[in-house]
Amino acid sequence: MDELITRREVMVVAAGGMALSQAPAHGADRASDASEKQTSDVPVSLRVNGRALTLHVDQRTSLLDALREYAGLTGTKKGCDRGACGACTVHLDGRRVISCLTLASRCQGKDITTIEGLANGDQLHPVQAAFIEHDGLQCGYCTPGQIMSAAALIKEGHAGSDPEIREWMSGNICRCGAYPNIIAAIRHASRGA
Amino acid sequence: MQAFTLTQPSNIQSAVAAASEPQTKYIAGGTDLLQLAKDDIETPRQLVDLEPLPMSGIHAGPNGLRLEALARMSDVAAHPAVVHGWPVLSQALLASASPQIRNMATVGGNLLQRTRCGYFRDTGFACNKRVPGSGCPAINGENRMHAILGVSDHCIATNPGDMAVAMMVLDAELELIGRNGTRKVAIGDFHRLPADTPHIETILRPGELITGIAIPASAAARRSGYLKVRDRASFEFAVVSAAVALDMDGGTIRSARVAAGGVGTKPWRLPEVEAALTGKPARAATLQEAAGRAGEGAKTTAMNAFKLVLLRRAVLRALQTVAA
Structure with a gap:
């Protein structure tokens, strides 16, 4: 299993083998408009x-x-x-x-x-573990943001009730609508935190 | 996004000096400015970074509250003295944006956030606020969210703020510094009506900077509250909002301060409601009658006429909550 190339490595190679470190993997988000004055x-x-x-x-x-x-x-x-x-x-x-x-x-x-950087080595952060246990995602695209927000929310002391969790997670949108399981995961993680 | 240089000043004086150069903007939290820059609505050549300046304190005492301009919205909202002494301010801040944005955005910057009018925020449309003289497609366009108070033939964009509405009932005073020294201005005089210059939104002079906000302590400030009505439960701009502060003598309203958001081209004080409450007993009929006066001089469109009805109901609900 260790030798299998990851999906992202395949994509980077396909894009011309650009190095990931210290240089943009692609130029789309840099100053793409050549007519604009470039800053160094x-x-x-x-x-x-x-x-x-x-x-x-x-x-x-x-x-x-x-x-x-x-x-x-x-x-x-x-x-x-x-x-x-x-x-x-x-x-x-x-x-x-x-x-x-x-x-x-x-x-x-x-x-x-x-x-x-949220996990402690191989040990998942309690919010990460709870998202897996409660299936707090569908497509998964919003999940890193949901988890980072949820970990902060618990530290802030805003996990007192489901309505409180909903309000303090309002900055994270899930277009799949996995909200019930996201709330359940946060509620669960907050008990152990 | 247009290229810019980032200047990091060592003190307020050098910040003000840098900001007096053309095509320069201050950047504090950056949450609105960077949205606008990404869409080429703001095109600064230089940003003056306020982050290095030690200007984020929150000072609460028996006589009042002083917020330094870089105080974060989240920190002000959660400050125990604010929660207790100026609840309308804490509530308005907590009803604003999202937890992440409140951790970034500053109270000074919040007063300068620009309208959410879809035509303003899309360079594919004309907009008198963005390109003076180009026209206002909102007046005969999609204007359900637009203003009903303070509108002109050139602009009907709503001021999107919550915090400023709360400050309207707290007699907040802004402290400004510019090349010619410091001055103070009442919150009610800070934002300008659009009239025929909707691109000029405040009384700030070029390069002038908000350094702090002073808010007096009072019985009315302690008995205050904010109600925000939105299209979804949270993380949304107001359709209508109401801020209320009451000075009560037993069951009698000694004086009342009432303001509204989501309805005006600037944060909107409602003196017609206040006058109908002064010296009256806080009975249901009194509150109802007073709230029914809200929106004097309103000019509605077919799409936003509901806002006048909603405004009166929101004001009534806020009055009932605060008077109870």
């Missing part, structure tokens, strides 16, 4: 999931694109890219934020946790 890339040093990382990004790059396209951390998802869906939720210095409306160049020295 700026260095930004972050701690992502406990690891120091220096990226050279276009000034306009969102934290979301920096994580996905420059750092190779594709667990954080791009849904609306306008702050309306919550799929890109990460923790910035311990607080949940949406990474699509965060400029990477303003994150100098910040501590960022993504879905890839």
